[in-house]
Amino acid sequence: xxxxxxxxxAGARAEIKPGSAPFELRCAGxxxxxxxxxxxxxxxxxxxxxxxxxxxxxxxxxAMDTSGAWMLHRTVCALQARGHRLKLQGLxxxxxxxxxxxxxxxxxxxxxxxPGMLTRIGQRFWSSLRGAFGMLxxxxxxxxxxxxxxxxxxxxxxxxxxxxxxxxxxxxxxxTGLLSFLIGIVIAYQGAEQLQRFGxxxxxxxxxxxxxxxxxxxxxxxxxxAGRSGSAYAAQIGTMKVTEEIDAxxxxxxxxxxxxxxxxxxxxxxxxPLLTVxxxxxxxxxxxxxxxxxxxxxxSAYLGQLDEAISLASxxxxxxKAPVFAVIIxxxxxxxxxxxxxxxxxxxxxTTVSVVQSIxxxxxxxxxxxxxxxxxxx
Numbered sequence: 001x002x003x004x005x006x007x008x009x010a011g012a013r014a015e016i017k018p019g020s021a022p023f024e025l026r027c028a029g030x031x032x033x034x035x036x037x038x039x040x041x042x043x044x045x046x047x048x049x050x051x052x053x054x055x056x057x058x059x060x061x062x063a064m065d066t067s068g069a070w071m072l073h074r075t076v077c078a079l080q081a082r083g084h085r086l087k088l089q090g091l092x093x094x095x096x097x098x099x100x101x102x103x104x105x106x107x108x109x110x111x112x113x114x115p116g117m118l119t120r121i122g123q124r125f126w127s128s129l130r131g132a133f134g135m136l137x138x139x140x141x142x143x144x145x146x147x148x149x150x151x152x153x154x155x156x157x158x159x160x161x162x163x164x165x166x167x168x169x170x171x172x173x174x175x176t177g178l179l180s181f182l183i184g185i186v187i188a189y190q191g192a193e194q195l196q197r198f199g200x201x202x203x204x205x206x207x208x209x210x211x212x213x214x215x216x217x218x219x220x221x222x223x224x225x226a227g228r229s230g231s232a233y234a235a236q237i238g239t240m241k242v243t244e245e246i247d248a249x250x251x252x253x254x255x256x257x258x259x260x261x262x263x264x265x266x267x268x269x270x271x272x273p274l275l276t277v278x279x280x281x282x283x284x285x286x287x288x289x290x291x292x293x294x295x296x297x298x299x300s301a302y303l304g305q306l307d308e309a310i311s312l313a314s315x316x317x318x319x320x321k322a323p324v325f326a327v328i329i330x331x332x333x334x335x336x337x338x339x340x341x342x343x344x345x346x347x348x349x350x351t352t353v354s355v356v357q358s359i360x361x362x363x364x365x366x367x368x369x370x371x372x373x374x375x376x377x378x
Contacts, residue, residue, distance in 0.1 A: 012039040012068065016046055023049050028060035031068025039068075043075055054079060059090025069098045138335045142265065145257045160263035168229040168264075169271030173278060176224050180279035183216060184208055184286025192294040201295040205305035208287030214314045217279040219366050222325035225272060226358035230333035233264055234354035237337025238347040246338075265330040272326040273319055280318065321369055325362050332358045 012035035017024040025046075031039070056076070064072075079086055091099065115123070149155045191207045237260055240246050249256050284306065291297040336354035340346045 012036070012071075014039065014042055014046065023052060024055045024057060026060065027056065027058045027072070028062075030063035031061055031071065032063055032065045033067040036067045036071055039071060043071075048079070048082070049084075052084065054084040054086050056086060056088045057090050058088060058095070061091065061095060064092075064095040064098060066098065066102065069095065069102045073099060073102045134339075135331070135335055138338075139331060142257055142261055142331065145255065146262060146265075149258060149262060155258070157259065157263055160259070161267050164264050164267035165271055167232075168225065168268050169275060172225060172228060172271070172275060175228070176221050176275050176279050177282045179224065180212070180217060180220060180282040181286040183220060184212060184283035184288075185290045187211055187216075187283075188287040188290035189294060192290070196295065201291070201297055202301060202305050204287065204291045204295055204297060205302050206309035208291075209284055209306045209310045210314060212283035212287070213280050213310055213318045215318070215366070215370075217283055218276045218318045218321040218325065219362065221272065221275045221279050221322070222329065222362045223359055225268070225275070225326075226329045226333075226362060227355050229268065230329045230358045231351050231355050233330065233333030234337040234340075234351045235347060237334055238340030238350055241338065241340045242342060242344065242347060261330070261334045264334060265327065268326040268330045269323050272329075273322040276319055276322040280315075317369075317373060321366065324365060324369075328361045328365060329358045332361065 012027075012031045013029040014025060014027050017026055029035070058072070061068075076086055076088070187208050188204050191204055192201075195201055195204055195207075237246070240260075246256055246260075249259065288299060288302045291302050292299065333354045336350040336357070340350045
């Protein structure tokens with residue numbers, strides 16, 4: 001047996017038991033910061049075997065802090081890397097908990113071969129499936145909270161709702177109106193040349209009116225709001241999670257869904273149909289201006305043809321899509337905000353994911369609406 005430094009007798013000690021089978025390492029003393037330096041040299045000088053079974057007896061360890069647990073964990077990892085089959089015994093429960101915590105936070109990683117194509121496809125599919133189930137669960141939780149709030153109207157938080165209504169609705173009027181006006185101009189300009197060939201100038205009102213009211217206005221408004229408000233929801237909630245404000249709300253007993261999600265959801269359900277009506281008007285106005293300039297169609301003739309072209313069913317279909325799009329945008333933005341990890345990089349990543357998912361789901365839902373309406377010949 002190797003001799004032990006007398007100065008280490010009261011501190012951390014590690015020695016190999018001679019002639020033991022399996023090979024045995026005895027740890028004793030106080031494995032604390034003060035003795036880490038000598039202990040590291042001691043462990044490096046021990047005559048380790050080349051491989052085989054190794055028993056670590058830590059029953060004589062009297063004290064251990066984070067530095068000592070880290071030293072023990074590093075030793076275990078080094079021995080495992082050399083091909084030893086380890087067994088740790090005798091460590092006190094509180095020391096073992098500290099060792100497990102160090103192991104869970106260790107930055108060491110075992111090199112692994114790159115997964116194959118099928119493995120990557122499976123991992124992507126499983127991740128998408130888990131995300132879909134998580135989104136459905138989030139939808140169910142918010143539905144229950146909404147029903148509870150509606151059963152007790154005094155719990156409705158009107159101030160956050162009005163605040164979100166101003167941000168998502170009123171402040172979005174300039175950008176949505178401008179883009180809708182320009183889209184109306186573009187549609188009328190592109191259709192003008194074709195309509196002139198057949199002497200059907202007046203039908204520019206049908207082209208612009210139906211396309212804007214039934215399809216483009218609700219979808220265009222939803223996409224703008226998804227990029228503008230949906231991303232803001234994800235960033236706000238994600239930042240609150242990083243700064244542990246959500247944990248504070250949970251600690252003092254305030255429902256995070258009731259405070260952070262429902263006001264945004266209700267405000268957007270109110271704001272998006274109103275924005276859709278506004279973009280309908282701006283899109284039709286843009287088409288009317290271009291029809292007057294390119295096709296010499298008067299405003300009165302344009303409006304008269306528009307009244308014949310757009311039925312009440314078409315108008316209500318466009319307006320009816322807006323609340324569904326609002327629910328998608330609000331829930332996806334808030335859900336991705338709650339999925340933020342503990343870093344600022346995660347906030348940006350989940351914000352981007354929320355915008356992409358919201359736009360994709362809005363377009364997918366609009367396509368499903370078109371299929372359903374075609375079945376009913378609407």
